[in-house]
Amino acid sequence: MELHQLHMLRELGELGSVKAVAETLSVTSSAVSQQISLLQRQVGAPLTRRDGRNLVLTEAGQVLAAAGAQVIDAMAGAQAAIGAYQRNGGGTVTVSGFHSAGQALFAPLVRRLAAASAASTADGGNPVPLPAPAGPKVKFSDEDVAQHDFPALTSRYDLVLAHRMDHSPAWPQERVRVIPLAHEPLDVAVAADHPLAALPELFPQDVVAHPWVASRSGYSPADVLTAIGAVTSKSVNVVHRINDYSAAAALVATGEVIGLLPRYTSGPVVNPAAGVVLRPLRGINTRRRIDLLARPEHFQRDAVTTVVRALQEVMAELVRHGHSQPDQPSRPASAGPGVRA
Numbered sequence: 636m637e638l639h640q641l642h643m644l645r646e647l648g649e650l651g652s653v654k655a656v657a658e659t660l661s662v663t664s665s666a667v668s669q670q671i672s673l674l675q676r677q678v679g680a681p682l683t684r685r686d687g688r689n690l691v692l693t694e695a696g697q698v699l700a701a702a703g704a705q706v707i708d709a710m711a712g713a714q715a716a717i718g719a720y721q722r723n724g725g726g727t728v729t730v731s732g733f734h735s736a737g738q739a740l741f742a743p744l745v746r747r748l749a750a751a752s753a754a755s756t757a758d759g760g761n762p763v764p765l766p767a768p769a770g771p772k773v774k775f776s777d778e779d780v781a782q783h784d785f786p787a788l789t790s791r792y793d794l795v796l797a798h799r800m801d802h803s804p805a806w807p808q809e810r811v812r813v814i815p816l817a818h819e820p821l822d823v824a825v826a827a828d829h830p831l832a833a834l835p836e837l838f839p840q841d842v843v844a845h846p847w848v849a850s851r852s853g854y855s856p857a858d859v860l861t862a863i864g865a866v867t868s869k870s871v872n873v874v875h876r877i878n879d880y881s882a883a884a885a886l887v888a889t890g891e892v893i894g895l896l897p898r899y900t901s902g903p904v905v906n907p908a909a910g911v912v913l914r915p916l917r918g919i920n921t922r923r924r925i926d927l928l929a930r931p932e933h934f935q936r937d938a939v940t941t942v943v944r945a946l947q948e949v950m951a952e953l954v955r956h957g958h959s960q961p962d963q964p965s966r967p968a969s970a971g972p973g974v975r976a
Contacts, residue, residue: 638710640674641703643667644682644692648700651689674699726938728771731778731788732796735880736925739900740796741775743949744942748773751945771938779878781853785928786811793939794946795928800858801920806928814927814943816950820898821859821921822913824883824905826890836915843867848875848883848894855923856895862919880904884911897923899950899957925950 646656647667657664675682682696692700732740752770778788778795782804785797789811796816797806806813823842825831831841843863849871850856864871874892877883884904887894888911896905896913905911927946933939 636674636677637670638707640670641699641706643670644674644696645700645704645707647671647683647690648692648697651691653690726771726936727774728794728936728938728942729774729776729792730794730796730942731776731792733779733798734777734878735897735900736796736798737775737777738881738903739953740946740949743952744773744945747945747949748942751941771941773942779854789928789930789933793929793933793936794942796925796946797928798855798923798925800855800923803858806926811928812931812934814929814947815924816927816947817899817925817954819900819923819925819954820915821855821895821923822898823916824887824894824896824901824911824913826888827910827912829890829893831893831914832912834914836917838916838918839863839866842893842916843869843871846872846874846892848877848886848892849873850878851876854878855897859895859916859919859921866919884909887911895921899953900925902953902956 643656643660646659647653650656650659653664653667653671656667660667671683678695678699680695681693682699683690684693685691730741730744748770776792778792780788782797782799785795785799786807788795788797798819799806823831823837831837831845834841839862847860849860860871860873875883875886877886880896880901881904883894884896884901886892887896888909895916896911898913901913905913927943929939934943
């Protein structure tokens with residue numbers, strides 16, 4: 636039996652005619668009759684009888700109508716509860732992020748949400764306690780997986796930070812909703828005193844002969860090294876396979892290897908004190924897309940959309956910072972053996 640059938644049965648008991656039920660529910664009289672008949676066949680007992688010109692409920696019909704009213708009331712309560720849950724801006728939002736995204740985004744996101752919450756609870760600059768949280772709470776997890784495994788994480792988390800190279804297959808948008816966050820280059824990371832650090836930009840021919848620290852196969856840096864080998868028709872010497880950018884940057888700082896680090900999200904591990912500098916790689920596409928993946932129904936929650944907006948703001952700030960770095964002069968054409976981008 637269906638909820639709308641129980642609704643019709645209850646209204647029939649109250650109104651006493653199929654026509655009145657149809658007018659009340661904005662359906663046709665034949666639709667009401669069909670649904671009541673179908674419900675009666677499912678129950679296996681007569682639910683209505685004629686009483687003069689009125690159609691009234693039998694004893695079985697009255698019992699089912701009363702039980703149906705309880706079901707309808709429970710469903711209304713459930714809908715109200717889920718509505719309140721979706722409108723609750725102070726709920727918990729689970730977020731997974733791959734390693735570099737977590738290092739760059741998680742802490743700024745917490746600070747931004749806290750600042751927004753404090754602003755929303757202030758009265759003339761003075762904090763005013765509220766009976767309920769003013770903003771969402773986030774629970775983070777690190778999930779650095781191969782590209783094809785990111786969509787499946789949306790079954791475990793409200794929001795999934797994912798990345799893929801430009802040339803790789805697109806996300807399955809029939810299964811997940813995609814919110815673009817950034818289009819980030821992977822730059823060559825070298826020690827500050829490495830000979831390559833003196834060059835403003837690098838080409839595949841400049842870097843192919845150097846030893847590397849790179850990610851495991853199936854991740855963005857490994858894809859770029861494959862392209863370097865293809866462009867130069869030379870094999871790339873990968874000494875270390877490490878996915879964690881902090882560990883990779885520490886090895887680059889020794890000067891023994893070079894690596895690839897993301898321009899916008901590697902800030903926590905690339906700075907003058909760390910002894911690592913970044914140089915753009917020309918001649919091949921090194922850009923990766925950083926996206927938020929989620930199941931469509933998650934966006935019904937106000938708390939989720941609040942976190943999405945905050946993540947967009949945090950990432951936009953990282954990108955602005957990356958673009959605001961002093962521009963390096965381009966290498967003269969005669970100095971670069973590589974194919975220019």
